[in-house]
Amino acid sequence: MTPAQRLASLLTLAPPPVVGWRRGEPVSGAxxxxxxxxWQAAFAAHPGQRFALFFLDSLAFAAALFGAWQAGKQAWLPGDMTPASRQALRTRVDGFAGDGAAVDGLPRIEPAAQPARAECPLDPDAQQLVVFTSGSTGAPQALPKRLRQLFDEITAQEQAFGAVAPDAAVLASVSHQHVYGLLFRVLWPLATGRALQAQSVVVLEDLAELTPPGANVILIASPAHLSRLPLQPQPGVVQLFSSGAPLPDAAMPxxxxxFGRAPIEIYGSSETGGVAWRQRNPGAPAYWQALPGVEWRLQDDALWLRSPHLDEADWMPSADRAAAVDGGFELRGRADRIVKIAEKRVSLTAVEAALRASPLIADLRLLPMSEPREQLAVVAVPSEAGWQLHDEHGKRALAEALRGGLADVVERVVLPRRFRFLPELPVNAMAKATQARLLAEFDPRRPALRAVHRTEDGEDLTLIVTASLPQxxxxxPDHPILAGVVQLEWAQLFGRERFGFTGEFAGMEALKFQRVIVPGQRVTLSLAWASGKLTFRYHSELGQHASGRLLFTAS
Structure with a gap:
């Protein structure tokens, strides 16, 4: 029986002795x-067809997912449950199952008291899953998929990578609410009999606690986590994967x-599924090799794909440019992106390329904004020369220097109007610089982030507390100070962004406010995350300003 066939028949087969673990406790297949x-009985009893699923626990998620599929329902997987995501789902699904508050106006589905019986395998051609694109170039889009697209990809995945660690347990730092996590963290172990860990690896120090006794580990990670590794070696990891965005070269050493090895990097997208892989071990080639069953070709430097993981059998253009090399291909950046600003057609690719050519910039993202009017915005990491100009003459001087370099590229009316300068590009938990994550940097309530320093326990963030902050x-009025509640909000905001935890706020410990923070100060926010507790400390050259611990429910 192939992995695809096993997934289609999963609820009709004899269960394995152990299907996975919840922290240190085994969960039986029965x-x-x-x-x-x-879950099958609960979904079957509801007249609706489309249901949003959002769980933190991967085993609970998998049970609800297969229960919905076996009942003939379509599962929608939002990447998060922010107010914007809830609002987008409200008119598109018939119910909600999972953690947190239900979507407004929709019924919450709970597992039935009496189980249903799975009479036959799933229909591979049924369009029973909807995922969302990452939102890297716009708002996330709902993307329907047939079960065979997922199941056949698992067969190819096992063919390409399964022989290395057939008995290892699967642990992950990425969410199963995204395609990469769904495939590698949930469907692959269920299809091959590997045990999966229900809880997420929030920081890699969690590996020891979450690894089943005596097991080797397949770790499903993201570039965001692999770019912030602990100092100690992790000897139990026998296979390591990364996807969602390119892994920076600086993270490889x-x-x-x-881990003693480079990660297997997976190239693909929500639309295409897995396309290719590479593993940049010392002396190994750095080019991408197609996954089993995937074909590729170049047309005017654009990468075109044909794959059983696509809904159609025809060739499909990707969003990337590429060049052929012996044995595979190299990626050469995104294809051209055209937007309209002030009724003018603007190539975002051309503007980004011109900005990248400046000696003042190390990295950047360009994005269109619609509020308060249509305009271009830049989130950039200055070079050493750029930071020198910024620190000596101000943010405005650096922005004007960059705008001046675009005089021959775009008309003055469409020049970027808004700039944010950061020590590194902001990314989500999948290491993607999504439009939503980039737009968040323009919130006027955020303090300017000047530097990031990773420590053995966590991170030190240098914040510039400008007088223009609305807080x-x-x-x-006469003696402005930064309120303590704002300091707590910033600690939680940066803690969630830097460490990726998703639990609900549950309380505080050891809270102290020793020295006020006033406009114009540069302060360091030291953060550390462990066992559901976010430890924070504000300090500067004047001494310590505040400290404490914020508590969160398990994520």
């Missing part, structure tokens, strides 16, 4: 199968030191 059968208004 118990998991019973959970899935109760730490991967080799900590100073009314607190107090």
């Amino acid at each position: 118990d998991w199968l019973a959970d899935a059968a109760r 730490d991967c080799l030191r900590v 100073f208004e009314g607190h107090f």
Whole structure:
């Protein structure tokens, strides 16, 4: 039986002794199968067809997912449950199952008391999954998929990578709510009999606690996590994967030191599924090799794909440019992106290329904004020369220097109007610089982030507390200070962004405010995350300003 066939028949087969683990406790296949059968009964009893699923626990998620599929329903997987995501789902699905508050106006589905019986395998051609694109170039888009697209990709995945660690347990730092996590963290182990860990690896120090006794580990990670590795080696990891965005070259030495190997990087997207892979071990080629069953060709430097993981059999253009090399291809950046600003057609690719050519810039993202009017915005990492200009003459001087370099590229009316300068590009938990994550940097309530320093325990963030921050208004008119509640909000904001935890706020410990923070100060926010606790400390050359611990529910 192939992995694809096993997934289609999963609820009709005899269960394995152990399907996975919840932290240190094994979960039997019989118990998991019973959970899935109760979910099947619950979904079958509801007249609706489309249901949003959002779970933190991967085993609970998998039971609800297969229960919905076995009941003939379509599962929608939002990447998060922010207010914007809830609003987008409200008119598109018939119910909600999972963690947190239900979507407004929709019924919450709970597993039934009596299980249903799975009479036959799933229909591979049924369009029973909707995922969302990452939103890297716009708002996330709903993307329907047929089950065979997922199941056949798991067969190819096992063919390409399965022989290395057939008995290892699968642990992950990426969410199963995204295609990469769904495939590698949930469907692959279920299809091949590998045990999967229900809890997420938030920081890599969690590996020891979450690894089943005596097991080797397949770690499903993202560039965001692999770029912030602990100092200690992790000897139990026998296979390592990364996807979602290119892994920076600078992260490779730490991967080799900590794991003894480079990660297997997967190239693909929500639309295409997995396309190609590479593993940049010392002396190994750095080009991309197609996954089993995937074909590729170049047309005017654009990469075109044909794959059983696509819904159509025809060739499809990707969003990337590429060049052929012996044995594979190299990626050469995104294809051209055209937007309209002030009724003018603008190539974002051309503007980005011109900005990247400046000696003042190390990296950047360009994005269109619609509020308060249509305009271009830049989120950039200055070079050493750029930071020198910024620190000596101000943000405006650096922005004007960059705008001046675009005089021969675009008309003055469409020049970028808004700039944010950061020590590194902001990314989400999948290491993607999504439009939503980039737009968040323009929130006027955020302090300017000047530097990031990674420590053995966490991170030190240098913040510039400018007088223009709206939090100073009314607190107090003649002697403005930064309110303690704002300091707590910033600690939580940066903690979630830097460490990727998703639990609900549950309380505080050891809270102290020793010294006020006033406009114009540069302060360091030291953060550390462990066991559901975010430890924070504000300090500067004047001494310590505040400290404490914020508590969160398990994520």
